[in-house]
Amino acid sequence: MQPSRARLFKEYKEVQREKVADPDIQLVCDDTNIFKWTALIKGPSETPYEGGVFQLAFAVPEPYPLQPPQVRFLTKIFHPNVHFKTGEICLDILKNAWSPAWTLQSVCRAIIALMAHPEPDSPLNCDSGNLLRSGDVRGFNSMARMYTRLAAMPKKG
Amino acid sequence: MAMISDSITNASATAAPSARDFGKKKRTNRSAKLKQSKLGLRREQWLSQVAMINKGDKEEVDSNRKTGSEKPNQRIPPAENLDGQRREEEDNSGTHRHESFIESLSNSPNSILSGMNSIPNFSCSSSSGSGGSCSGNITEEEDADDDDCLDDWEAIADALAADDDKHEKENPPEPCEEHESVKHSASPRDSISGSGVAIRDAKPDCSRTTSRKQKSNQAWRPDDKLRPQGLPNLEKQRSFPVMNMHFSSVAVPSSCPICYEDLDLTDSNFLPCPCGFRLCLFCHKTICDGDGRCPGCRKPYERNTIKVEASFQGGGLTIIRLARSSSMFCRYGYRICLLAPENYVLCSSMSMTLLRLKHVVVVVMVYVEWCVST
Numbered sequence: 001m002q003p004s005r006a007r008l009f010k011e012y013k014e015v016q017r018e019k020v021a022d023p024d025i026q027l028v029c030d031d032t033n034i035f036k037w038t039a040l041i042k043g044p045s046e047t048p049y050e051g052g053v054f055q056l057a058f059a060v061p062e063p064y065p066l067q068p069p070q071v072r073f074l075t076k077i078f079h080p081n082v083h084f085k086t087g088e089i090c091l092d093i094l095k096n097a098w099s100p101a102w103t104l105q106s107v108c109r110a111i112i113a114l115m116a117h118p119e120p121d122s123p124l125n126c127d128s129g130n131l132l133r134s135g136d137v138r139g140f141n142s143m144a145r146m147y148t149r150l151a152a153m154p155k156k157g
Numbered sequence: 158m159a160m161i162s163d164s165i166t167n168a169s170a171t172a173a174p175s176a177r178d179f180g181k182k183k184r185t186n187r188s189a190k191l192k193q194s195k196l197g198l199r200r201e202q203w204l205s206q207v208a209m210i211n212k213g214d215k216e217e218v219d220s221n222r223k224t225g226s227e228k229p230n231q232r233i234p235p236a237e238n239l240d241g242q243r244r245e246e247e248d249n250s251g252t253h254r255h256e257s258f259i260e261s262l263s264n265s266p267n268s269i270l271s272g273m274n275s276i277p278n279f280s281c282s283s284s285s286g287s288g289g290s291c292s293g294n295i296t297e298e299e300d301a302d303d304d305d306c307l308d309d310w311e312a313i314a315d316a317l318a319a320d321d322d323k324h325e326k327e328n329p330p331e332p333c334e335e336h337e338s339v340k341h342s343a344s345p346r347d348s349i350s351g352s353g354v355a356i357r358d359a360k361p362d363c364s365r366t367t368s369r370k371q372k373s374n375q376a377w378r379p380d381d382k383l384r385p386q387g388l389p390n391l392e393k394q395r396s397f398p399v400m401n402m403h404f405s406s407v408a409v410p411s412s413c414p415i416c417y418e419d420l421d422l423t424d425s426n427f428l429p430c431p432c433g434f435r436l437c438l439f440c441h442k443t444i445c446d447g448d449g450r451c452p453g454c455r456k457p458y459e460r461n462t463i464k465v466e467a468s469f470q471g472g473g474l475t476i477i478r479l480a481r482s483s484s485m486f487c488r489y490g491y492r493i494c495l496l497a498p499e500n501y502v503l504c505s506s507m508s509m510t511l512l513r514l515k516h517v518v519v520v521v522m523v524y525v526e527w528c529v530s531t
Contacts, residue, residue: 065415099453
């Protein structure tokens with residue numbers, strides 16, 4: 001068996017065991033393909049994403065864990081480091097700062113941390129980045145909250 | 158403050174000699190003043206601080222007054238007159254004091270000479286009233302005391318002492334000032350009888366209280382305000398065993414964090430990186446074939462690790478001895494690598510000091526063993 005597959009199975013078991021441990025992250029594996037995962041993460045509190053549930057798609061490469069998984073947002077999110085159309089995430093640990101010691105679970109945690117602490121200096125979403133860089137926190141917050149309402153919250157009625 | 162009283166005394170001493178006999182002490186005081194005037198340059202600097210550190214100044218004046226009441230070796234000025242003035246001054250800042258002093262100088266014709274005499278003195282006492290001078294004088298004694306306390310520490314964490322000494326020298330004044338404020342709060346203002354003690358006298362007293370305090374209870378509680386900042390904080394101390402665990406066999410994880418396979422005996426004695434991150438030999442090889450960075454600290458694995466291994470294997474008798482217990486070979490082989498100077502740079506943070514020293518010890522021991530075996 002490939003090492004990546006073995007490792008993913010182990011991670012799957014770990015996730016099943018620790019499901020209760022982190023209520024903000026729900027990590028599920030595709031029924032037929034262990035290299036495809038989806039995750040549901042809750043928007044961190046005291047951010048404009050609070051109350052929203054965001055879906056992430058993981059595509060695990062063959063050499064995992066030596067190479068990082070490819071992660072993108074399936075839910076629309078207004079965030080400086082997330083591409084608004086494709087959901088691509090600009091996060092160092094998903095690129096050059098990846099370490100094989102990370103797991104899919106810890107990647108989810110890192111993404112939640114990124115939601116709470118955006119990095120407007122390396123933006124994928126320029127509108128969002130510019131709002132923050134010009135100091136318009138209020139404008140950014142209201143935009144982000146609006147998209148959270150529109151895309152990440154269950155429709156009312 | 159003290160100087161005002163001095164000048165007043167000078168002015169009034171001739172006109173209305175005090176009933177109390179302090180003539181002798183007056184003279185000794187004057188010679189002391191002469192000595193003080195030599196420190197003129199430093200005072201100039203301190204003077205500039207006076208205005209800024211008015212609060213500390215006040216406290217010090219209070220403690221100084223207390224000293225005066227304990228050992229009245231200074232001339233005591235006519236009480237009512239001075240007290241009135243002092244009350245007035247109490248609310249004023251240091252600069253105001255200067256002004257009033259000059260006023261009193263010019264008001265009394267008698268005081269011109271003595272005023273000249275006491276101008277350096279004036280700057281002295283007012284400047285020594287500033288926190289800066291106090292700390293300056295006390296530094297050495299304070300340091301010595303702290304070192305005493307650190308001796309206990311050295312028994313526990315020998316390595317930390319050097320760093321701490323540095324810290325103490327960087328910020329010695331805090332503890333002293335804290336002591337002073339405590340003392341100040343302990344002595345009510347009203348009980349202090351007026352005396353024009355040169356503030357300088359307060360300093361040894363201050364340091365004495367400091368040392369007394371430190372001797373009475375050698376250890377500080379972690380939340381103790383009087384605890385010198387130079388001492389390492391307890392969280393850091395507690396973190397040492399945890400850090401050491403990386404290097405002891407106790408903390409070896411049961412499975413490789415990369416492939417999640419169980420670590421066998423060889424793997425669990427395999428320590429490829431000074432950060433303490435362990436992994437199985439198989440994953441280590443895969444990583445070294447790739448970017449070659451440690452998954453734990455993301456720093457590149459040292460190439461000389463492999464070199465040392467190779468040189469060991471080429472070392473005649475050594476191979477046979479060490480190859481028999483391959484696990485030992487791994488551990489020792491890699492620990493000897495820690496002699497490489499780069500690793501010391503990696504361990505430059507203060508919390509790693511003990512670790513680093515331990516390493517040296519470990520490495521030296523291993524080296525001796527290796528020599529014996531060859």
